[in-house]
Amino acid sequence: MTRPAVEVADILRAQGNSFLDRHRGQLRFQQLKVMRAILRCRTAALGGHIDRCLRCGKDWGLSFNSCRDRHCPKCQAQSRQRWIAARQQELLATPYFHVVFTLPHLLNALIRQNPVELYNLLFRSVAETLMEVAANPKHLGAEIGFFAILHTWSQNLLFHPHLHCVVPSGGLAPGRTHWIRGSATFFLPLEVLQQVFRGKFVDGLEQAFAENRLSFSGLIQHLAEAKSFAEFVRKLHRNQWVVYTKPSFGGPERVLRYLGRYTHRVAISNHRLISFDGDHVRFRWRDYAHGNKKRKMTLSAEEFIRRFLLHVLPKGFVRIRHCGFMANYQRSASLNICRQLLDMAPIVRSTEITSTSSARLCPTCHGPITVVERLNAVQLRWRFVSKCFSDSS
Structure with a gap:
């Protein structure tokens, strides 16, 4: 998927401080935490890692770490x-x-x-x-x-x-x-x-x-x-x-x-954003009330941020839950009964969940990519400074 032209982080970076000045004292701590996480996501502030293909040995360079916040459009x-x-x-x-x-x-x-x-x-x-x-x-x-x-x-x-x-x-x-x-x-x-x-x-x-x-x-x-x-x-x-x-x-x-x-x-993906001119955000949406029509909407950056933060959940709140015979305390036993009655094979639990769709593959040889080095923010800064001195000498 191509990189979106505009990201929620761009809007927060440009207008986040102004928004905080206007709404100081009205925001929950969790909303402030989400804003900070999105702003730092995949930047040097969170450190980085170096990837290498296990098959061909190619190094894929330095990548900045993700914030892993569940409200971040880049981390899901x-x-x-x-x-x-x-x-x-x-x-x-x-x-x-x-x-x-x-x-x-x-x-x-x-x-x-x-x-x-x-x-x-x-x-x-x-x-x-x-x-x-x-x-x-x-x-x-x-x-x-x-x-x-x-x-x-x-x-x-x-x-x-x-x-x-x-x-x-x-x-x-x-x-x-x-x-x-x-x-x-x-x-x-x-x-x-x-x-x-x-x-x-x-x-x-x-x-x-x-x-x-x-x-x-x-x-x-x-x-x-x-x-x-x-x-x-x-x-x-x-x-x-x-x-x-x-x-x-x-x-x-x-x-x-x-x-x-x-x-x-999350509330809105980066790929639904069309443009941001520093003051106004334009994005795509579907009007389900009128035949699922595709529409475009323009909001002030302040209103966009306000709406986005409406959907920050309380810390630790579980938003996906299993109920009935799928409830956590009985799920495994109940599903095996269901599968037996439906002539299906019983569930075989492995110690590690694997998925080919989630594996990172080398674009060159399609071998698995793994992390070979992790760097925190301080280590990244020193490496950058060392490289600058090395290049200038």
């Missing part, structure tokens, strides 16, 4: 490939559905002030909704397993929290005696999912309020009063709670290709 490829490689043996020989649960925008301000509490509530409400509706004999009557991925953005970088769930079409019968096959064209009734999801999330929200686990300040400070919060809850019940199912993926191979697009995604 290897993490994504490793995660997909780990999932490869966990996929079952059955069609899969993509189900998306979206929170009403009425909740946005409250979520931004209580991200850990309400993102966790979102995961819990969605997991319970899918498992309960699927377990109902009127629908599927089975125990299901799935994973869910949190995204907080829309294509134009506005705050839009939603959960992407990848669910097999079918599940384990009660007692795990056989596999119940679902339809390849219909998963679960959307109206039922919407009602149950809304009920569970609002109930959890009311419980969090009753237990004083929510913070209120600024424009939503009035919600700290019981009467105002009760009215807010009534509005939530009247609001539209969007749940939709995308068409079935088919088999596991198509699921893996899909996962490559959705896991470890």
Whole structure:
């Protein structure tokens, strides 16, 4: 892939200090940390390493180290490939559905002030909704397993929290005696999912309020009063709670290709950026509300940075989770039962996950490339100074 003409780091480098001056005291520490990481990513500030091909012995020179921050547009490829490689043996020989649960925008301000509490509530409400509706004999009557991925953005970088769930079409019968096959064209009734999801999330929200686990300040400070919060809850019940199912993926191979697009995604990739003139940023986006049309948007650098930082997650927050029989504590045993019932070979765990797609190959001989020397920032500086003296003598 060609190097993008503009990067998020370029915008932060040019306008980041001005943004900090205007918004001093309004940013979380984690947002400041992400800005710093992106600015330092693949620069001498993080040190570097020297690569060499193990087959032909060619040195590929010095490369600066990556920041490895999960919000950085330049640092997700290897993490994504490793995660997909780990999932490869966990996929079952059955069609899969993509189900998306979206929170009403009425909740946005409250979520931004209580991200850990309400993102966790979102995961819990969605997991319970899918498992309960699927377990109902009127629908599927089975125990299901799935994973869910949190995204907080829309294509134009506005705050839009939603959960992407990848669910097999079918599940384990009660007692795990056989596999119940679902339809390849219909998963679960959307109206039922919407009602149950809304009920569970609002109930959890009311419980969090009753237990004083929510913070209120600024424009939503009035919600700290019981009467105002009760009215807010009534509005939530009247609001539209969007749940939709995308068409079935088919088999596991198509699921893996899909996962490559959705896991470890950041709010905006560098390749969507078109131009930056020092004051304004122009980028591509898709307007899903109007037929998935391709559009272009121009924002001031300040507004672009503000929107980008909306999507910085709290430190340590897990944004990809496994639920049902895919939950971490039982995943291996449950998947082996599923594979046996589906006439698939059992999972064979290796001590090290390998993936040809994630291996770095020499452009000359296609042999494996490895790191032969690592240099911290101080060592890099001294090497550069030594080279300058050597060249001048």
